[in-house]
Amino acid sequence: MKDEHTPIIMWFRRDLRLSDHPALTAAAESGRPVVPVFLHDDLVEQLGAAPKWRLGLGLEAFSRSLDGLGSRLILRRGDALAQLQALIQETGAGAVYWSRSYDPASIARDKKIKSVLTEQGVMAKSFAGHLLFExxxxxxxxxxxxxxxxxxWRAVQGRDVPAPDASVTGLLAPAKWPSTEELHKWQLGRAMNRGASIVRPYVHPGEQAAHEHLNVFLDRVALYSKHRDRMDMDGTSNLSEYLSLGEIGPRTVWHRVQQAALMGVSGTDAFLRQLVWREFAYHLMYHTPQLVTGNWKPEWDSFPWNTDPNHPEVVAWTQARTGVPVVDAGLRQMYVTGRMHNRTRMIVASYLTKHLMAHWKIGMQWFDDCLIDWDPACNAMGWQWVAGSGPDAAPFFRIFNPQTQAEKFDPDGTYLKRWIAEGEKSPSDTAISYFEAVPKSWGLRPDADYPAPIVALAEGRTRALSAYESRKSH
Structure with a gap:
């Protein structure tokens, strides 16, 4: 290994924060110069439009945080191994640190990099940080x-979760900084087109904003179990995009919620269960990587889902013009804000995979492109869970009824009015924004008639159950 006083390259990925960061803490405490780096490699290039754009905003915010420490974020584009080798050559670095990723493609990349760098006498060390439990x-x-x-959940709820590391307050700079590319030239938001300006007011990137969101949520966490399914209320944590990009660490969230419980706040277990649900998604993706590529239950490979994303019914779904108000409202919320309420996600997914009999992959890939809080494990597991092909799944015949779901979780129609403009004398600004966000080529107008349902709910349910029974008989 190279001299222990040589610089450490701190390779940032989905961990854009200074606190609760084991890899960065280790680098800072080493007493060695630290070169923070972000690499735009093939895996970044493959991101969908919204998550790639959101990543760009996160990098801007994180770069400012490093500037505040007297450090800087070095940006390079290209093959990850080749870029790291070039940076090692330029800086004389003797080590590369990073936080672990758990999706199959990242694991394959990281194993290769660790092997090659180790053979070349460079320490390549990965750390925990993205999850509560490896x-x-x-x-x-x-x-x-x-x-x-x-x-x-029962197995982990009593386990010790290490306290989060304190925020790093200083990094020793190298004798000479390597060259860096300019973030704006990467054009990470290019595929968002005109949608970027519509979504932007709803996005507050960076570690500081993440902690502010957590503080706001902790003021109402006692109501979480009561309100989290209400589409017309702000009853969820709104932390998903920050956890996805690592702008806040899961250990921080866990311990802050546990502190609230110790102070007598009730209902905290309901939220911690959801935090561990995220862990479950990563647990499954790591142990059964087919979760992100195919049916988790192989017996569903023969199920007669429609796999054509250009089928008229699927197109109507992607354009939020199904004629089923709560389904359309959820999709429109996603196009305007980059997020969708979790209850609505289940309704939207059930409608696509069951009433429309479309393959869950179509929905998963659409969300991959449209969600700013996209997460490889949670998105894949969520779609397969609803579709019936995944782990711990609701049976296929458990079909969400959009109408009764809306009546239960949006009883006054507030959510629908917020996102549906057609037929309203004075539609809300949020409802109008949908028409300003989507491609002009769709030819949609807020003063047009609201569409009739593309598939009657009873008809769609009958069709899905018939296919399910036919599959069982074979």
Whole structure:
């Protein structure tokens, strides 16, 4: 290995923060110069329009945070291994640190990089930080990975979660900084087109904003279990985009919520269960990587889903013109804000995979492109859970009824009015924004008639159940 006084390259990925960051803490405490780096490699290039744009905003915010420490973020584009090798050559670095990723493509990339750099005498060290529990540390009593959520929750809810690291307040600079590319030239928001200006007011990137969101949520966490499914209320944590990009660490969230519980705040377990649901998604993706590429249950490979994304019914769904108000409202919320309420996500997904009989992959890939809080594990598991092909899944025949769901979780129609303009004498600004965000080529206008349902709810349900029964009989 190279001299222990040589610089450390701190390779940032989905961990754009200064606190609760084991890799960065280790680099800072080493006493060695630290070169913060972000690499725009093939995996970044493959991101969908909204998550790539949101990443760009996160990088801007994080770069300012590093500037505040007297450091800087070095940007390079190209093959990750080649760029790291070039930076090692330029800086004389003796080590590369990074936070672990758990999706199959990142694991393959990181294993190769660690192997090559180690052979070349450079320390390549990965750290925890994106999850509460490393996937290989959680197992059933027989040593197997969990396949059902509730037993996993019971297994981990009493486990010790290490306290988050304090925020890094200083980084030793290298004798000479390597060259950097300019973020704006990467054009990470190019594919957003005119939608970027519509979504932008709803996005508050960066670590400071993440902590502010957490503070606001903690003031109402006692109402979480009561309000989290209400589409007309702001009852969720709104932390998903920050956890996705690592602008806040999961250990920080866990301990802040636990502190609230110790102070007598009720209902905190309901939220911690959802935080561990995220862990479950990563647990499954790590142990069964087919989760992100195909049916988790292989017996669903023969199910007669429609796989044509250009089918008229699917196009109507993607354009939020299904004629089912709550489905359209959810999709329109996503186009205007980059997010969608979790209850609505389930309704929207159920409608596509069951009433329309479209493959869950179509929906997953559409969300991959449109969500600013996109997460590889949570998105894949969420779609497969609703579709019936995934782990811990609701049975396929459990079909969400959009109408009754709307009546239960949006009883006064507030959510629908917020996002549906057609037929309203004075539509809301948020409802109008949908028409300003979507492509002009769709030819949509707020003063047009609202469409009739493309598939009657009873008809769609009958069609789905018929296909399910036919599959069972074979």
């Amino acid at each position: 996937p290989w540390t959680v197992a059933t009593k027989t040593g197997q990975p969990f396949r059902v959520y509730t037993p996993m």
